[in-house]
Amino acid sequence: MLIRRAKQEDYCVFAAIEADCPGxxxxxxxxxxxxxxxxNSVTLAAEFEGAVAGFVNFWILRPQVQLNSLAVRGDMRRRGTAAALLGKTLEYARKNACTAVDLExxxxxxxxxxxxxxxxxxVVGKRPKFYNNTETALLMRKTL
Ligand SMILES: CC(C)(COP(=O)(O)OP(=O)(O)OC[C@H]1O[C@@H](n2cnc3c(N)ncnc32)[C@H](O)[C@@H]1OP(=O)(O)O)[C@@H](O)C(=O)NCCC(=O)NCCS
Structure with missing residues (x-):
């Protein structure tokens, strides 16, 4: 599994992965x-055998990293792809003197x-009606 910076030609693949995640x-x-x-924005791609398997996007907002989006292709799940993308995210966070990663x-x-x-x-908090004015978001944090 290769984790690398995303390129313009990846974006259609990322969009297809998102579209395949209901809701x-x-x-x-x-x-x-x-x-x-x-x-402040970083987008990384996970590549497996030459094909994009997933992506992550985050913003470096020292002293936090805000993780905006993380998704893995349906047929590539439960194989450590998201863990590899998150591992690289944590590396960026530490290199940029960030002390926490936040997400909803x-x-x-x-x-x-x-x-x-x-x-x-x-879980450090909740935002009621955060998605589509109906679903509650959990605020989650990893302290580094
Ligand atoms: C959430 C998501 C990113 C996980 O990706 P992944 O590559 O499958 O995750 P990993 O293989 O690195 O980690 C797997 C671990 O996550 C948890 N996990 C992942 N999917 C799970 C499921 N369907 N049920 C229960 N636990 C699950 C388990 O702890 C699992 O460990 P295990 O396989 O040993 O039980 C993936 O399911 C996804 O893309 N979902 C759609 C998009 C999304 O919801 N993104 C997050 C939005 S904030």
Whole structure:
């Protein structure tokens, strides 16, 4: 598994991965492209056998990293792809003197919540009606 900086030609693949995640907020290829103009934004791709298996986007907002989006292709899940993407995110966080990684996740997204708990995140708050004015978001944090 190779974790590398995302390139423009990856964005359509990222958009297809998002589109295949029901209920997942999607940026679309243009949204990923727009992130290139944000100097705090980092997008990484996970590549396996020459194909994109997943991505992560985060903002370095010292002293925090805000993890905005993390998704793995359906047929590549439960093989450590998200863990590898998060591991690289933590490396960026530490190199940039960040002391915590923050994110929001729908309280209905039990696979993602299980993943983040396994990775040492804690629930530190809730935002009612955060998604589509209905679903509650859990605020999760990993302290570094
Ligand atoms: C959440 C997600 C990123 C996990 O990716 P992944 O590559 O499968 O995760 P990893 O293989 O690195 O980690 C697997 C661990 O996460 C947890 N996990 C992942 N999917 C799970 C599921 N369906 N049910 C329960 N636990 C799950 C488990 O702890 C699992 O460990 P195990 O396989 O030993 O039981 C992936 O399911 C996904 O892309 N979901 C759709 C997009 C999304 O919801 N992103 C997060 C939004 S904040």
């Amino acid at each position: 997942y907020p999607s940026w679309g290829a243009n949204g990923f492209a727009a992130e290139e103009t944000n100097r 996740v729908s309280e209905l997204n039990s696979p993602a919540i299980a993943f983040y708990l396994k990775q040492g995140f804690e």
